[in-house]
Amino acid sequence: MILAPFAAASPAVEAYLYNPTADQITINYPYHRPAEVSALKASLNLLGSGFIDGEGQLTYSIEEKGKRLFSGSMAVKIKDGHFNVQPELPSKFPQSDAVAWHYAVNGVDQAHGSSALKWSRFHGKVVYKSGTARSTYIALIPLRWGDPGSLDIPVAEDGSFDALVPARVYAVVNVNGAGYLFDAMERWAGIYDLTQDREDHFDIGRMEIYGLRAFDMVGGAETLYLLFRPTSLTRVMHFDADGDGVLSDTERKAMVEASKNSATVLGPELKAENVKVWFDGAPLTVAQMNQISEYDGNGYWQVNYLLQCPLDSSLKVPNLWHHIKIEAESQETLRGKSITDFGQSSVDILWQR
Numbered sequence: 467m468i469l470a471p472f473a474a475a476s477p478a479v480e481a482y483l484y485n486p487t488a489d490q491i492t493i494n495y496p497y498h499r500p501a502e503v504s505a506l507k508a509s510l511n512l513l514g515s516g517f518i519d520g521e522g523q524l525t526y527s528i529e530e531k532g533k534r535l536f537s538g539s540m541a542v543k544i545k546d547g548h549f550n551v552q553p554e555l556p557s558k559f560p561q562s563d564a565v566a567w568h569y570a571v572n573g574v575d576q577a578h579g580s581s582a583l584k585w586s587r588f589h590g591k592v593v594y595k596s597g598t599a600r601s602t603y604i605a606l607i608p609l610r611w612g613d614p615g616s617l618d619i620p621v622a623e624d625g626s627f628d629a630l631v632p633a634r635v636y637a638v639v640n641v642n643g644a645g646y647l648f649d650a651m652e653r654w655a656g657i658y659d660l661t662q663d664r665e666d667h668f669d670i671g672r673m674e675i676y677g678l679r680a681f682d683m684v685g686g687a688e689t690l691y692l693l694f695r696p697t698s699l700t701r702v703m704h705f706d707a708d709g710d711g712v713l714s715d716t717e718r719k720a721m722v723e724a725s726k727n728s729a730t731v732l733g734p735e736l737k738a739e740n741v742k743v744w745f746d747g748a749p750l751t752v753a754q755m756n757q758i759s760e761y762d763g764n765g766y767w768q769v770n771y772l773l774q775c776p777l778d779s780s781l782k783v784p785n786l787w788h789h790i791k792i793e794a795e796s797q798e799t800l801r802g803k804s805i806t807d808f809g810q811s812s813v814d815i816l817w818q819r
């Protein structure tokens with residue numbers, strides 16, 4: 467019999483510092499709606515783990531080669547061993563290289579340490595398939611919506627972006643802008659590896675491919691499954707009753723109400739030939755595609771698609787982030803006019819050894 471000592475994980479803090487390249491993001495709408503200007507501030511995300519539940523005081527200092535540039539202190543609540551906070555910063559600290567921290571309860575030091583800061587260069591281009599660019603930004607969400615650590619990347623008028631972002635894996639990427647629900651939808655990426663520099667191109671069209679997931683079956687064939695929920699702007703615009711190009715509250719209400727009757731009120735009818743899939747840049751065959759009605763609660767339905775793509779097992783290199791991209795096209799009609807709704811999304815997948 468082996469008696470293993472019961473040891474809690476030792477307390478650790480991960481530090482992520484974002485120094486934006488611009489001071490604000492301006493969104494100019496292509497229809498009657500006032501422009502929105504939001505300030506872009508430097509942000510520090512501190513993620514603690516291995517702490518004892520309770521309340522204490524966290525002191526942190528942003529450092530450059532051991533020299534303190536800025537320090538602050540805040541009360542934190544530890545739950546299930548964790549805390550996740552985002553203290554306000556007075557300015558950017560692009561020259562910093564580490565965040566030293568200590569945690570005290572009732573003035574008694576409990577743990578301390580230092581977390582090295584690491585950034586990845588995230589750059590590329592956003593292209594609007596319509597040919598008409600709109601004010602755009604890229605939101606990086608590390609964990610969940612609304613959690614500390616989310617950040618906005620400014621996109622220039624020509625669609626280019628170039629930022630140094632905290633090196634980590636982000637749960638969601640949302641490329642969005644002033645054309646949303648007018649002449650464009652959103653471009654989503656699921657799990658997104660930015661632990662290393664990355665160049666990417668995001669194409670935005672009239673179809674949103676939401677919630678993309680990639681997975682394989684435990685013990686099953688070497689088949690990659692993809693699941694997503696598409697929405698077509700043209701279908702949304704069927705509810706623009708007054709034809710002014712935007713949905714009023716009343717029109718939106720009618721749209722939601724209609725989603726009780728069918729899953730494809732807003733989501734397109736897609737077949738395998740309307741969809742393209744790439745794995746690390748190489749095309750994959752879609753062997754099977756199934757339409758699934760997704761119950762949305764309270765009697766509403768939306769449409770999901772489940773794709774099966776055969777994948778050579780030699781491509782599944784373990785402990786490496788693989789990039790999956792999907793594009794779809796749907797032929798739609800709006801008041802007698804034929805419109806192609808294009809959508810693109812991507813997700814990363816990692817197989818552990």
Ligand SMILES: [Ca+2]
Nearest residue numbers: 710712713714
């Ligand atoms: Ca309208």
